[in-house]
Amino acid sequence: MHLESDKEESLNFIEKIIEKDNADGLYSGKVHTRFPPEPNGYLHIGHAKAIFINFETAKKYGGVTNLRFDDTNPTTEKTDYVEAIKKDIHWLGYDWEDRLFFASDNFNALYEYAIILINKGKAYVDFSNAQTMDEEKRAGKDSSFRNSSIEENLMHFQKMKAGDYPDGHCVLRLKIDMNHANRLMRDPVIYRIKRAHHHRTGDSWCIYPMYDWAHGQSDSIEGITHSLCSLEFEHHRPLYDWCQEQIDIPRSKQIEFSRLNLDYTVTSKRKLLELIENDIVIGWDDPRMPTISGMRRRGYTPEGIKNFIQKAGVSKRDQFISLSLLEACIREDLNKKSQRVMVVMDPIKLSLTNVPDNLTHVQVENNPEDPEGGKRDVPFSGTLFIDRQDFAIEANRKWRRLAPDRNVRLKGAFIVHCDDYVCDEAGNVTEVIASIYPDSMSGQDTSGIKAKGTIQWVDANDHTPIMINNYDRLFSHPKPSAQKEEVIDDQGETVSVTVDFKKYINPNSLEVSSAIGERSLADAVENKPYQFLRLGYYCLDKEKNDNKLTFNRTATLKDNWR
């Protein structure tokens, strides 16, 4: 027997760094993290990992987490996205409480910080055009504006802010090292002129700080101790540290982890937006989308998603996790919560010849995994529908469903014996005729009869028609290394080209079918998970289709039948 405490819990590499910091008394034992999305799109499963790591790590060490919108580029950001992002984080079960911030809250402070560095001779206004700057950066050559006087720089920077210069006329740059091996350190631009309406500050600014000037300083202002971000920001760390040190503000530590990729799945915001704009999907919350809102609409649960991220783990290796792990985690959670419901996809009539007239319903267990789940009444009569798949004219020994002269249990009801069946001219079965074993009622079976299998059914006269959205993968997207193709260019050279992601879109990702469900589905509730027996997990979609209740398939069941 293993007790939970017997298991040596292994720390991930971030936790090890934090424990060392705590042991060293670096931040007096405090752990304060932040999740800093840019409000330029919806959150996807990759963000869920960043949210999970920042919130859970802080929680583990008794700290808290801020939500900060990194809104320093007004041309891409929208308030709609802010609201959508907040909703998704809350849905995942995380709360920033009163610690909601915006990088734009710090525009004044950031401006003052820039003045400090200009005064220290560590920043200058550069009037070179973008191309010249690029060439100089590449060559490691100083800009001709690099040695302007502090007074000149101060004056020009103030004029930049005042709107005296047109867009793109000049920028404010840090004076670091034009020969630094890390190109980010070759006098990076920290302010640009951009006359664009900002979703929060409106038109009060025409200069906007760059990411590198806003992020670390915002972390510092908010008292962040550990700035946990994804690996692509690794090269920014020297600059992050340089800025905090030069301005002389409280320090924080940036730690990078690898992003989460799912196989067959695209998460680039740009590409997801393209799917929407090209009407390949309905919107950000299309159930096929890898967004948090898409997963929510599809019926995934926060617990399942978080469990998935937990199991995927935290490291610096490029993660390309198989969908099967996600699905396993979702199923694990759903299995405990879902009400079992009978649904027939392709009905054939099952006539029972000896059902007592006074029998109008049977009681079926809501969820065998839940002892408190209770039972419900399901209409029952001598005329039922069963699924075509559940009847075979010829059956071998392994067949566990209905066949001529064989027994099968009707879920929650009787064991029945197939006496006969009827076919049309084409040889398709149109009706199955059977008789019940009267004393084989589910839960009070005294018949002694054995049935190899159990099938589901629906009363032919008392049921609910429904629509079902069954999803296949939206993409058949391979790993990055496989997304490249060797192509011969104009010069006859073989070059590697990235294949357009649209090539991997599966046009059959959505299959809509009608089915008949048992009557209880007429009262289906949104957000409540259902398991359609042997079909999978489903949830009610807020959209209606032909006035029929529509269900989205959340996950399939493991099916060993073949």
Next chain:
RNA sequence: UGGAGUGUAGCCAAGCGGUAAGGCAACGGUUUUUGGUACCGUGUACCGAAGGUUCGAAUCCUUCCACUCCAGCCA
């Protein structure tokens, strides 16, 4: 090309000098009124490769290879 990072079974991931945890997947089996769930069992991982140090290396050193990211007045 330059800079940075990463390489442990099909996919993740522990291990950090003493002889390779765990999860998912796969494959068997038991239980079962869902061919579900639960439970039990099954993996010769030559630890990217080649050298070296050591009594002993996935763990240290050297070289090489592969992959990812960056080289925006995006974040």
